Each structure stands twice: as structure tokens, then as C-alpha cells.
Amino acid sequence: MELTIEQAVDLGYATMCAYAKDSDRLEMTFAVTNYAPVNELFTKDKVVKQGGDMVKGWITLSDTNNGKHVALWEEETTNVVNTDEEIIVNWTHYITNMAYNRIELGMNAGQGDIQVYDYLNGKRKNMFRESAANLQAALFASPTSSSDKKNPHGIPSWLSQGTDNSEGGFTGYSARYNDGSGTPYNIGGIASSSSSKARWASYYADHQGNLGDNLLNLIDGAILSTHFIPPVVPEAIAKETGISAANFRIFTNKKIILNLKSLLRKQDDLFASELTKLGSTVSINGIPFVYVDRLDTANTSTYGTDPVIGCNSEYFHPVVLAANNFVIGKPYPLNHYNHNILVVPMDLTYAYVCSNRQLCGWLINEQ
Numbered sequence: 001m002e003l004t005i006e007q008a009v010d011l012g013y014a015t016m017c018a019y020a021k022d023s024d025r026l027e028m029t030f031a032v033t034n035y036a037p038v039n040e041l042f043t044k045d046k047v048v049k050q051g052g053d054m055v056k057g058w059i060t061l062s063d064t065n066n067g068k069h070v071a072l073w074e075e076e077t078t079n080v081v082n083t084d085e086e087i088i089v090n091w092t093h094y095i096t097n098m099a100y101n102r103i104e105l106g107m108n109a110g111q112g113d114i115q116v117y118d119y120l121n122g123k124r125k126n127m128f129r130e131s132a133a134n135l136q137a138a139l140f141a142s143p144t145s146s147s148d149k150k151n152p153h154g155i156p157s158w159l160s161q162g163t164d165n166s167e168g169g170f171t172g173y174s175a176r177y178n179d180g181s182g183t184p185y186n187i188g189g190i191a192s193s194s195s196s197k198a199r200w201a202s203y204y205a206d207h208q209g210n211l212g213d214n215l216l217n218l219i220d221g222a223i224l225s226t227h228f229i230p231p232v233v234p235e236a237i238a239k240e241t242g243i244s245a246a247n248f249r250i251f252t253n254k255k256i257i258l259n260l261k262s263l264l265r266k267q268d269d270l271f272a273s274e275l276t277k278l279g280s281t282v283s284i285n286g287i288p289f290v291y292v293d294r295l296d297t298a299n300t301s302t303y304g305t306d307p308v309i310g311c312n313s314e315y316f317h318p319v320v321l322a323a324n325n326f327v328i329g330k331p332y333p334l335n336h337y338n339h340n341i342l343v344v345p346m347d348l349t350y351a352y353v354c355s356n357r358q359l360c361g362w363l364i365n366e367q
Helices: 005-022 036-045 102-109 113-139 213-226 235-241 254-266 271-280
Strands: 047-049 055-060 084-089 092-101 169-172 202-206 248-252 287-291 305-312 316-321 341-354 361-366
Touching: 036 113, 036 248, 036 316, 055 341, 084 341, 092 102, 092 113, 102 113, 113 341, 202 213, 213 254, 213 305, 213 361, 254 287, 254 305
Parallel strands: 047 316, 202 361, 248 287
Antiparallel strands: 055 084, 092 341, 169 202, 248 305, 305 361, 316 341
């Protein structure tokens, strides 16, 4: 039976749509060790927005100072102050595609429909795997300059480096471009400093390469200062509010995890009975340290050396444009000369947005 171009287009498109309905999860094989950060953010934590030329939000960063204790007949005063600031983040666009051959599709169809699905599904999985690798790389990066419209404002933009040698404090006033020198810029379009809109700063500490008890003290300080403590919430309430222990994540590299496991072993000479616990990862307050391959390589512009990043997805999450939410388009011929090769496009429009940098999390590194 002849398989025409039109039939190959319809069959391919119907197959892609069937897979899309089957699961909202990013299916993939592994190019890096762990896709958990981007996979969880884009499936569980993402917010779908119906429209808008950019993502906008509002935050209160100052007080009116109208409240005070008074004597019985003291005159009341009223300060008229604008306490709110607008958060503005531009969209980022991501595109990819896969291709299949009408003739090869016809050859597989002769072996039964399941062969058609397997043939297309392998290509589809690889397209999503490559997309996940690209999105995860962008998650732990920042734009290279003010003119860079291709890269999103990832975690290091919102949880930025602050005062060098700091033992902990809200000193991450500015984000830093991934330009080799860490040029500062106003994340979310809001200028912040110690004297103006200081509440927009994120929490930062410098471990200075000391990865023993000193690091644990800095992590404890960050947890206390940012209230980075998972609530104990009944499951039904967690589903209704979206607030649970799963909102809290700590991302770091291999060196940090191995140092923490070494500390764990040293605290108890009889650790043999704890091998099950030691065999996976370490955690604090029930929050596991998630290994991210990319963080093994230092980036002095953004996340520094040997970073430990606490991230609360209640305040940091991807916002995705509904019209371009991993949309798989209809197949089309590659060109006039390769008319048997059909291309399937996929499009995504998104932005990483933080609604509150004080509670979003923290960055600890060697600056």
C-alpha cells in the first residue's frame, strides 16, 4: 500500500498528539546524571499564563510608617507613600524539532502499527531529552548581557552573590550577568541596595572553601533567616494549597555532598548499620541535597565555586505561556529537494519568576 505525504503527515501528527495526551511528564534518556530540577519545576511547579507581552507581578518592599504607639491625645499623622514595586520579566522562547522519513515510516508500517509508534516515539523521546538538557542548563545560568534575549533569568539571577566573605545576610542586591566578570543588573526591573529597597535582596553567605562545620553553620543560618523549613501539613491540605516539603530543594555539586557524607560518617564510628541512609544522599530538615552536574564546574560570574543553593518553589517557578506550552506542531516537508523528510516542531515560551527574594531561598558559595 502506498503511503502518501499527506498520510505520513496525518499519521505522524496523530501519533505525536496521542503521546502528548498520554503524559505531561518529560520523557527522556539521560545525558546528565539528574534531570530532577527541571523535570519537577516544569511538571509540578509551573504556572501557566494565558497571555501578556511579559510576565508581571507586584511586591511590597517598604512601609508607610503610619503605625506608632501614642499618648492618649496625641495627634495622628498620615504618610502617603507608594510601598509597592512592579516585578517585570521578559519571556524566553525555546524551539526544537524532530524529523522522520515518509519512506522509512512506510517500511515500519509494514511490520504492524506498533512499529510506527516505536519509530516515532524514539525520535520524540530524544527531542524531549535534548530539550530537558537545554532547559536545565538555562535554569542554572543567567543572561550574558542586557541585550541577551535568548537566555532566561535562572536561579543564580534571583539568588545572587552578595558581600564577599559574608557570614550570612540579605546582601544579594543585584543579579549578575554570565559575562565572565559578573556585571550586576537589576533583576525583575527593581533596583536594590542597602539604602533603597533592601528587602528585594536575596540571602547570601561565603563559605570561603571551608566545607566542614563552618558550612553547616552557614546552612543553618540561611535556613533560619529565610524560614526555609518545610511545614508539616496534612496531605489533603498540601494538595489544596500546594505547600509541602516538596516545595523545598537544595541543589549542589558532588564535592559538597561527599564532604557532608564524610562528616556524617565521622560522627558515628559504628556507621555500618547506617549504610542504607548513607548510600543515597544527605538531607537536612527532611530536604535532600540534589546533585546537579553543572555545579561541579565553577562559574565566578553567577553561582561561584562549590555552591549550595536552597530554592523554595512556592516563590520561584517557571511561568509558561499557555499558547506555547510545549506545543507540538503539525509535520511539514523539510524542503522541495527533501520532500520525503517531515519535520515536527515543538515550541515553548516561558520565564523564571521569583515573587519574593527574601523567602525564595539562598546561595552559599566560595566567591
